[in-house]
Amino acid sequence: MKLKIAVLAGDGIGPEVTAQAIKTLEAIAEVYDHEFEFESAPVGAVAIDETGNPLPEETLDLCEASDAVLFGAIGDPKYDNDPSAKVRPEQGLLRLRKGLGLFTNIRPIKAYETLIDKSPLKREIIEGTDFTIYRELTGGIYFGEKQLSKDGKEASDLCSYSEKEIERIAHLAFKAARNRKKKLTLVDKANVLETSRLWRKVVTAIGKSYKDVSLDFLFVDNAAMQIILNPSQFDVILTENMFGDIISDEGSVIGGSIGLLASASVGDKSALFEPIHGSYPQAKGKDIANPIASILSAAMLLEHFGLHDEADLIDQAVERALEIGMVTQDLDKDSTYGTRKVGEFIADYI
Amino acid sequence: MKLKIAVLAGDGIGPEVTAQAIKTLEAIAEVYDHEFEFESAPVGAVAIDETGNPLPEETLDLCEASDAVLFGAIGDPKYDNDPSAKVRPEQGLLRLRKGLGLFTNIRPIKAYETLIDKSPLKREIIEGTDFTIYRELTGGIYFGEKQLSKDGKEASDLCSYSEKEIERIAHLAFKAARNRKKKLTLVDKANVLETSRLWRKVVTAIGKSYKDVSLDFLFVDNAAMQIILNPSQFDVILTENMFGDIISDEGSVIGGSIGLLASASVGDKSALFEPIHGSYPQAKGKDIANPIASILSAAMLLEHFGLHDEADLIDQAVERALEIGMVTQDLDKDSTYGTRKVGEFIADYI
Ligand SMILES: CC(C)[C@H](C(=O)O)[C@@H](O)C(=O)O
Numbered sequence: 001m002k003l004k005i006a007v008l009a010g011d012g013i014g015p016e017v018t019a020q021a022i023k024t025l026e027a028i029a030e031v032y033d034h035e036f037e038f039e040s041a042p043v044g045a046v047a048i049d050e051t052g053n054p055l056p057e058e059t060l061d062l063c064e065a066s067d068a069v070l071f072g073a074i075g076d077p078k079y080d081n082d083p084s085a086k087v088r089p090e091q092g093l094l095r096l097r098k099g100l101g102l103f104t105n106i107r108p109i110k111a112y113e114t115l116i117d118k119s120p121l122k123r124e125i126i127e128g129t130d131f132t133i134y135r136e137l138t139g140g141i142y143f144g145e146k147q148l149s150k151d152g153k154e155a156s157d158l159c160s161y162s163e164k165e166i167e168r169i170a171h172l173a174f175k176a177a178r179n180r181k182k183k184l185t186l187v188d189k190a191n192v193l194e195t196s197r198l199w200r201k202v203v204t205a206i207g208k209s210y211k212d213v214s215l216d217f218l219f220v221d222n223a224a225m226q227i228i229l230n231p232s233q234f235d236v237i238l239t240e241n242m243f244g245d246i247i248s249d250e251g252s253v254i255g256g257s258i259g260l261l262a263s264a265s266v267g268d269k270s271a272l273f274e275p276i277h278g279s280y281p282q283a284k285g286k287d288i289a290n291p292i293a294s295i296l297s298a299a300m301l302l303e304h305f306g307l308h309d310e311a312d313l314i315d316q317a318v319e320r321a322l323e324i325g326m327v328t329q330d331l332d333k334d335s336t337y338g339t340r341k342v343g344e345f346i347a348d349y350i
Numbered sequence: 351m352k353l354k355i356a357v358l359a360g361d362g363i364g365p366e367v368t369a370q371a372i373k374t375l376e377a378i379a380e381v382y383d384h385e386f387e388f389e390s391a392p393v394g395a396v397a398i399d400e401t402g403n404p405l406p407e408e409t410l411d412l413c414e415a416s417d418a419v420l421f422g423a424i425g426d427p428k429y430d431n432d433p434s435a436k437v438r439p440e441q442g443l444l445r446l447r448k449g450l451g452l453f454t455n456i457r458p459i460k461a462y463e464t465l466i467d468k469s470p471l472k473r474e475i476i477e478g479t480d481f482t483i484y485r486e487l488t489g490g491i492y493f494g495e496k497q498l499s500k501d502g503k504e505a506s507d508l509c510s511y512s513e514k515e516i517e518r519i520a521h522l523a524f525k526a527a528r529n530r531k532k533k534l535t536l537v538d539k540a541n542v543l544e545t546s547r548l549w550r551k552v553v554t555a556i557g558k559s560y561k562d563v564s565l566d567f568l569f570v571d572n573a574a575m576q577i578i579l580n581p582s583q584f585d586v587i588l589t590e591n592m593f594g595d596i597i598s599d600e601g602s603v604i605g606g607s608i609g610l611l612a613s614a615s616v617g618d619k620s621a622l623f624e625p626i627h628g629s630y631p632q633a634k635g636k637d638i639a640n641p642i643a644s645i646l647s648a649a650m651l652l653e654h655f656g657l658h659d660e661a662d663l664i665d666q667a668v669e670r671a672l673e674i675g676m677v678t679q680d681l682d683k684d685s686t687y688g689t690r691k692v693g694e695f696i697a698d699y700i
């Protein structure tokens with residue numbers, strides 16, 4: 001297969017971990033005789049520093065002209081504590097999602113047996129946990145009108161959703177559930193929000209065409225409890241943008257390491273793959289960042305194009321690295337292996 | 351002291367647990383020679399069934415004419431799965447908060463040594479946890495304009511905040527931090543929301559008058575992780591309405607039992623005290639509900655009126671009940687004690 005992959009390594013540890021994902025994809029290309037072409041472009045704080053724009057037009061153009069985007073991380077503390085800053089790195093990511101129409105963010109959450117004791121949660125709570133969050137990514141309060149009154153004393157954000165926006169992601173979520181444990185949980189706040197009531201109505205209606213999937217509802221406050229009280233009850237969780245942001249970061253704690261979690265953001269035409277950890281600026285350039293989440297994002301990329309064996313091989317290589325302790329310090333504080341070393345091991349294994 | 355207390359027992363297990371809180375307050379009144387007058391009024395599903403209105407006018411009038419409100423619980427499953435229902439029990443609670451101007455919800459979160467092993471989190475994670483959440487309760491997306499388009503295909507909810515709404519709760523939160531570990535954490539989503547940026551600006555400005563309190567910021571998605579990764583880092587958390595709803599329910603899991611957690615909702619003129627557990631309809635009338643959260647809400651009520659010794663005595667009685675295993679089945683599945691028995695023990699101890 002021939003794939004053109006846009007590489008948006010971004011800020012902080014983004015470039016170092018993405019380099020390992022590329023190394024992995026190159027190994028896969030060699031073994032399976034694929035042709036992967038990589039082209040890089042700036043995004044985030046790096047792009048602001050270079051061009052004044054967190055998502056330069058050429059970057060968006062490159063993504064549109066590519067089959068997929070491999071994304072690193074975004075964010076730099078120098079922009080964080082200035083809420084009045086007109087340009088912020090995160091805008092690059094938000095515009096990219098919107099520009100590419102990436103309306104669904106998919107985050108698998110799994111308890112790895114080898115890491116189960118690293119979780120803040122007890123073993124008996126998390127054993128058997130294996131669910132996926134489908135988070136709506138281009139609507140809701142993230143993209144609704146924002147207002148600040150002239151005198152700066154009143155601010156507002158509008159959360160809005162249309163039937164269509166809900167339908168398209170709901171179909172993806174139901175299909176995913178159909179291929180898994182056949183259970184879909186809609187997380188909302190229908191006892192308070194009008195948008196949530198629309199979600200409930202639309203998702204219930206769509207559920208009628210997926211009779212083999214059982215559908216239930218959970219208020220978001222209750223979901224925030226259930227995810228740590230009894231995470232193995234979930235199969236596919238479907239939710240709107242802001243709730244998904246919170247719930248999926250909460251869920252990322254279960255497995256014991258955020259350094260292992262990958263995500264896919266998909267739309268009708270484009271797809272973007274990124275580790276869920278952020279730019280972790282303190283670790284930048286130190287060769288200590290865990291590259292596995294980025295490598296597993298590459299596996300999700302392959303899976304997305306139907307390259308199941310290739311994706312499986314990466315998963316195997318990762319499991320092997322975990323088993324023999326070929327990991328960075330976040331997983332084993334006595335480890336002497338760095339970002340590059342772990343990436344090399346995985347590429348060599350392949 | 352003479353206090354007139356409105357009793358809004360509400361739905362599900364509300365009435366049974368509130369009865370134990372009243373018993374406790376009566377014991378306190380006897381020992382300390384106070385005069386507490388109780389008067390009941392309907393709210394929630396019970397009120398809808400009786401009057402068609404989840405917050406009848408007489409109920410609101412009674413609350414306004416009282417020194418404090420003792421609240422039970424609200425919500426009935428028969429209203430939950432009908433998102434289009436025009437009248438819902440929760441509206442009673444929301445209107446009550448708004449009507450009484452209860453702009454701050456205060457929720458202490460503590461790991462009780464005797465219950466620490468009941469937590470889904472590991473002992474070493476939660477040991478030493480003792481923080482309080484200050485949640486804004488009468489603004490934000492809960493009360494902003496809600497719209498549903500004529501064709502029912504578009505819905506929206508407006509989140510808005512004014513400087514004033516933020517200031518009044520921020521002062522309460524800073525004062526609380528000053529009397530505790532002198533650390534305030536503002537939880538927001540300032541990298542995305544205009545309202546969050548206003549929160550950051552206003553809270554930062556107010557922080558200048560509380561130089562002894564250190565102020566830091568956490569994005570809500572990160573906060574959802576930190577609360578389970580390292581809960582003992584927190585002292586006072588300040589946040590807006592919806593984030594507070596999610597974060598405080600998440601935090602309620604830490605201690606190992608939601609049956610112990612009380613809350614206060616305060617405004618300039620009124621104050622309401624309620625257990626944070628919901629109406630738990632499955633347990634209604636079975637004498638199995640844990641009355642301690644309601645009893646501790648009564649202690650918060652006394653504390654609110656400066657009756658520290660009285661509140662301390664209730665805390666002691668509760669600790670004693672926990673120590674000797676005079677608890678309901680949620681805390682000890684082999685226990686044969688019911689709601690009433692635990693309430694009687696605590697009242698007798700006093
Ligand atoms: C960086 C930020 C804008 C982003 C979001 O809130 O969507 C991040 O938290 C995420 O979840 O990808």
Ligand SMILES: CC(C)[C@H](C(=O)O)[C@@H](O)C(=O)O
Pocket residue numbers: 191192221440443444595
């Ligand atoms: C019942 C519901 C409207 C309420 C809320 O969301 O505020 C509840 O969850 C709470 O936290 O008190």
